[in-house]
Amino acid sequence: MSTAKGADAAARFREAVEKRALSSIEELFTPDIRLYSPVKFQPFEGRESVMGLFGVLLRLFEDFRYVGSYEGAARTSSDGSEAESAVLLFRTTVSGKEIHGIDLLHFDEDGRIKEFTVMVRPQSAVRALGEAVYAGLVADGLAPPLAAER
Numbered sequence: 001m002s003t004a005k006g007a008d009a010a011a012r013f014r015e016a017v018e019k020r021a022l023s024s025i026e027e028l029f030t031p032d033i034r035l036y037s038p039v040k041f042q043p044f045e046g047r048e049s050v051m052g053l054f055g056v057l058l059r060l061f062e063d064f065r066y067v068g069s070y071e072g073a074a075r076t077s078s079d080g081s082e083a084e085s086a087v088l089l090f091r092t093t094v095s096g097k098e099i100h101g102i103d104l105l106h107f108d109e110d111g112r113i114k115e116f117t118v119m120v121r122p123q124s125a126v127r128a129l130g131e132a133v134y135a136g137l138v139a140d141g142l143a144p145p146l147a148a149e150r
Contacts, residue, residue: 056136
């Protein structure tokens with residue numbers, strides 16, 4: 001895949017997120033996308049699951065903005081194969097906590113996002129984000145409530 005294809009996909013993703021355009025975001029994901037979140041050990045797998053998460057995130061984020069980007073290639077599997085990648089740096093606020101984070105995007109040969117890793121800091125923001133995301137997933141029927149809440 002050419003570097004221009006991945007850079008174009010990263011730019012389209014960035015624009016779609018900033019516009020909160022869920023349908024445009026969905027078009028950029030492979031059907032079997034995996035999203036590794038800082039708030040859940042197991043990845044979100046598949047377009048439907050990831051889009052459910054994005055619906056929650058776009059409601060939660062206050063003053064979300066991308067503040068930088070990097071493109072390149074990264075090893076993405078145990079066989080050492082490389083895929084075109086991009087890193088998007090962002091800032092946002094959730095539940096009064098300022099979050100600094102990155103979105104690490106790995107693209108398939110067609111320029112669609114096949115793997116997505118989110119990293120955020122500081123620790124207090126990770127906790128606030130996790131609690132808010134979980135509450136949003138429960139509210140949308142995408143996660144079961146905790147046993148104590150039943």
